[in-house]
Amino acid sequence: xxxxxxxxxxxxxxxxxxxxxxxxxxxxxxxxxxxxxxxxxxxxxxxxxxxxxxxxxxxxxxxxxxxxxxxxxxxxxxxxxxxxxxxxxxxxxxxxxxxxxxxxxxxxxxxxxxxxxxxxxxxxxxxxxxxxxxxxxxxxxxxxxxxxxxxxxxxxxxxxxxxxxxxxxxxxxxxxxxxxxxxxxxxxxxxxxxxxxxxxxxxxxxxxxxxxxxxxxxxxxxxxxxxxxxxxxxx
Numbered sequence: 077x078x079x080x081x082x083x084x085x086x087x088x089x090x091x092x093x094x095x096x097x098x099x100x101x102x103x104x105x106x107x108x109x110x111x112x113x114x115x116x117x118x119x120x121x122x123x124x125x126x127x128x129x130x131x132x133x134x135x136x137x138x139x140x141x142x143x144x145x146x147x148x149x150x151x152x153x154x155x156x157x158x159x160x161x162x163x164x165x166x167x168x169x170x171x172x173x174x175x176x177x178x179x180x181x182x183x184x185x186x187x188x189x190x191x192x193x194x195x196x197x198x199x200x201x202x203x204x205x206x207x208x209x210x211x212x213x214x215x216x217x218x219x220x221x222x223x224x225x226x227x228x229x230x231x232x233x234x235x236x237x238x239x240x241x242x243x244x245x246x247x248x249x250x251x252x253x254x255x256x257x258x259x260x261x262x263x264x265x266x267x268x269x270x271x272x273x274x275x276x277x278x279x280x281x282x283x284x285x286x287x288x289x290x291x292x293x294x295x296x297x298x299x300x301x302x303x304x305x306x307x308x309x310x311x
């Protein structure tokens with residue numbers, strides 16, 4: 077069943093290969109507009125917002141459920157995406173989506189932006205900081221019901237992250253982009269795990285923190301890394 081506002085076309089036309097952008101927890105669209113405008117030069121870019129942000133919607137509670145929802149959208153389109161980009165939680169959803177597509181012999185290029193394939197252990201106060209930042213980004217006159225839906229969706233997403241560990245392997249091409257600080261606790265173990273799951277994995281580092289990777293100052297490095305990955309071997 078189609079859900080209004082899923083997906084949202086951000087750039088490009090129907091004659092270009094498809095690209096999906098899957099957001100991190102909270103699911104706001106604004107951070108990804110700049111990236112979509114660059115990717116839209118070569119792709120038709122769709123943003124898939126999470127369920128739970130619109131009136132009458134219930135948030136999804138597991139990464140697997142989120143991936144099934146995205147696959148439903150893919151199955152309703154004429155062609156599967158050639159590029160999938162996910163950040164944080166969205167990267168885990170993207171991983172599961174691509175692993176499922178590979179079962180049908182379709183292997184999109186997959187870009188993982190600073191995501192851990194291991195159960196999340198939040199730092200003290202981290203969830204509260206993220207929640208407060210998302211609410212502040214809505215503006216001082218945000219509708220209270222909109223705020224409540226966002227907070228409820230974020231709480232469900234954060235719980236999904238703590239319950240999830242990536243088990244599926246993916247044989248397609250993968251770019252793993254790691255943000256600062258590169259020596260953050262658990263990051264080396266996460267990179268090792270990604271390498272175990274993805275035999276065709278490229279690793280690159282970004283001079284940006286996890287929560288500012290999509291800001292204009294960092295966008296050129298992010299897009300250049302994706303462009304170089306996409307154009308390997310003359311592609």
